[in-house]
Amino acid sequence: SFTFLFVISIMDTNSWSLSPYASTHPPSFHGVPQGNPQYVSLTDNFRCPVCRGVLREAVQTRCGHRACAQCVRDLLAGNPGGVVPCPVSDDTCVVLKEEEIHRDVSMRREIHKLEVYCNFRNEGCREILPWNALEFHLKSCEFRATPCLFMSSGCPVVTPHRDKEGHADQCEYRPVTCTHCSQQQTFRSLKSHEETECPRVVVQCPNSCGSESCPRQKMEIHIEKECPKRPQVCKYQTMGCVYTGEEADLLRHTEVSRDNHAYLTAQHSHQVALDTAGCRKDIQEINSSLQTLTERMTDQSRQMESLISALDGFKHTLKTIKIKAVSQTERLITLERRVDNMADKELVEKQGRSVILLTERQETLEQRVTHLERAGPSGGEGGACQPRGESDRRLALLDARFADIDLRMQVIETVNYGGVLMWKIRDYNQRKQDAKAGKTNSLYSQPFYTGPYGYKMCARVYLNGDGMGKGTHLSLFFVVQKGEYDALLPWPFKQKVTLMLLDQQNGSRHVVDSFRPDTTSSSYQRPVTEMNIASGCPLFISHVVLETPTYLRDDTIFIKVVVDSEGLKQH
The missing domain is CATH 3.30.40.10 (Zinc/RING finger domain, C3HC4 (zinc finger))
Incomplete structure (x- = not known):
């Protein structure tokens, strides 16, 4: 099949x-x-x-x-x-x-x-x-139903396809241009536009004041400000009179309606009196509330006075702390000057030997103190010994000298004479919170040098940002400090400076910013104080990028500063 x-x-x-x-x-x-x-x-x-x-x-x-x-x-x-x-x-x-x-x-x-x-x-x-x-x-098919070409303008007509063009020529929604203002209108709305809206159609004053015909936009100004027959309201309108008329009729109305106006005025006055009584009652309530608020304000003032007194105490304490801080800063500067003279290897070895001798002496003294403590206040083998207080004082002096030497050794170990600073900042989050709270706005690095007799420099960092970067970025700056050999160095400072935030993840995404100093800036002239004004990058890196495992690990960041030593060999 x-x-x-x-x-x-x-x-x-x-x-x-x-x-x-x-x-x-x-x-x-x-x-x-x-x-x-x-x-x-x-x-x-x-x-x-x-x-x-x-x-x-x-x-x-x-x-x-x-x-x-x-x-x-x-x-x-x-x-x-x-x-x-x-x-x-x-x-x-x-x-x-x-x-x-x-x-x-x-x-x-x-x-x-x-x-x-x-x-x-x-x-x-x-x-x-x-x-x-x-x-x-x-x-x-020529007879298929086709909507009007101007359907989007509102025409609802549907015609056979062959009649589409003929209908479009007669459609009430076809677009036309106003001959007066050249605006696009539909044929259906053109007449209404000319009669009520077109600003350039010449019209007569609707008040029949006898003025010449003019375009509608000028006629509107005439009706509002110039027409002598424009409607005016009665001056007792605020009292309740609703009369509106021409200026001459308004004068007659004022004469004829005196009694009515007086009545309206009396009614208005009575209402004002009622409103005034209500206002007085409101004022009394407000006064009562005001008295309560005044009493509260007095209590607040007393509390404020006690807070001010406490604040004065805090200010005094803060002043004392600042004085101590200045004293410590001066001591630190003195130590830095001493350290500058200890860079020689022979001096370092000599200091090391001194440390060993001091350590041995401290051990000997500790043994003697132990022996004296066991012998008691009457003395030891010799039958005579120094008072215990004198021994404690000497031990305290030795501890202080030992701590001073230890600090010097730490500085010597970290100082760099090759123009490179490697700065490890621990406890990042706590230090940033201190910066936000205004306790420690910025941190200074240890000094570094372009050579044993070269420029003395350091870095300054604002963990919570400075200037444009405050609150959003870490700001990093370079500082030229006053050194012992500045008289032998060329000024202003012209060496290229590179600031870096090191990548702790794979070492390939360091944040780097380099610049050459502006020789006209005071930041790079020979220092007349302990350090010049810092200069650098207020927007060095945003906190969003910084506070990732790439740059922040174990609550620690590493900052590196490299100063180009090109041209300094002869110095």
Whole structure:
């Protein structure tokens, strides 16, 4: 049966090629076109005996009858395992079996060719064409419904496609230009625009004051300020009079309505008196509240005085601390000057030997003190000893000297004479909190040098930022300090300076900023005080970037400063 149907399909191919629509829209043998058009003639041969509609996806039974594929499927599904007779009752009918039902390609082809009317027949289209060409025709039919070109402007009209241009020429929503102000309007609103809105349309004064006609925008100014017949309100309007009229009528109204105005004035005065009484009551309540607030203010003042007294005490304590800090700073500067003279290797070794001797002496003294303590206040083996207080005093002096020498050794160990500073800042978060609280705004590094007799320098850092970077960035600055050999060095300071925040993760993402000094700046002249004004980068690195594992680890950051020593060999 498959071979037979295939031969029929080939033989019938030439038949649909003769159709004027076949070259662009050949029929499909797998189904029927969409929709339910109006047929020119639909005989029973093309009707399904089940649904009585046109055969859709026609199939043929063993007895030769045709039906819709879906209708047959529904019949078979409604009687599973049962007997389903052929929907056509005649002597040739048999029981339907699914394997004996086949597609009827020939009938499907004939149905494709059924002549139908255009869907827009009622609108005037008289086209009759094969069903399989209807969809293509509908897309180009001159009678298809088309909305107006000016639908976006509000036109609701839908016309046949062939009448679209004609309607557009007469559409009330077509755009036109006002001849007076050149504004774009729709044809429908043009008249209203000219009568009520257009600022350049010449109009007469609506008060008929006899003035010359002028453009609307000037007439509005005339009506508001110049027109002698413009409406004016009665001067007793605030009292309740609602009269409005021309200036002459207003004068007559004032004369005629004196009694009424007096009555309105009396009413207004009475209302003012009532309002005044209410205001007085409100004032009394306010005064009462004010008295309570005054008492609270007095208590607050007393508390404030006690706080001021306490603050004065704090200020005195702070002053004492500052004096001590200045004293410590002076001592530190003295130590730095001494350390400057201890850079020689021989001096370092000599200091080391002194430390060893002092350590030995301290151990000897500790042994003697221990012996004296055991001997008691009456003395030891010699029967005579120094008082214990004298021994304690000498031990304290030795401890102080030992601490001083230890501090000097630490400075000597960390000082650098190659123009490189490596600065390790511990307890970052605590120091930053101190900076936020105003306790310690900035930190100074240990000094470093371009050589044993070179420039003396240090770094200064604001962990909570300075200037533009305050609160958001770490600010890093370079400082030139007063050194022992400044008289032998060239001034101003001209060496290239590189500031770095070191990457503690993989060493490939250091934050680097380099600059050459501005020789006109006082920061790079020969210092006349202990140190010059710092200069550098207020926005060196943001806290968001800094406070990541790349740069901050174990609550510690590393800052490196490199000063180029090029050109300093001769010094």
